[in-house]
Amino acid sequence: DTGVSQNPRHKITKRGQNVTFRCDPISEHNRLYWYRQTLGQGPEFLTYFQNEAQLEKSRLLSDRFSAERPKGSFSTLEIQRTEQGDSAMYLCASSWDRVTDTQYFGPGTRLTVL
């Protein structure tokens, strides 16, 4: 069990560019979550996958954001036409398929939009 991994760890981009982040959950975890954390705040829920199905998207996830989880394994989060307000830490978490199960977080991807 190697834990949740995320790549890249840091991304600096110019406003208007597209970026894509990857999350590899703990193997056999079929639940996967994305959260966003801005400076001085706690993480905020973005979206949730049950296997390959995206079952909820937060209102924080504008049309410029898209997430996928092909084959129910790794997940990607893409931001198109980045804005300075997108600068944040993007966190991925995974868990087993029970309501009471603990979410285990990856190290996050820190995005800086110039």
Added chain:
Amino acid sequence: AQSVAQPEDQVNVAEGNPLTVKCTYSVSGNPYLFWYVQYPNRGLQFLLKYITGDNLVKGSYGFEAEFNKSQTSFHLKKPSALVSDSALYFCAVRDPGSGGYNKLIFGAGTRLAVHP
């Protein structure tokens, strides 16, 4: 609305002294409560959770938390603080509206500083 409050931005404690990091919540129904810790440039590490049962929950690294339903609180405690406990601590509650999964609502975090 469902929410979590961590009333202290920062808690300072001397090494060896007991520490308490406060958390109060507002959710409908029975809460599922969690504590996570975040070290610089790292993700969140799970410390402990309360789902049901004994109000005193023991977790990792000597931490424990007490669930108090009447005060809607879930304070994190440790009998003897270490300098290495210095980090950012987050309390979280499951959003009861998240159906069969576990969308978490986080507090803003409390920075714990343990001084030698």
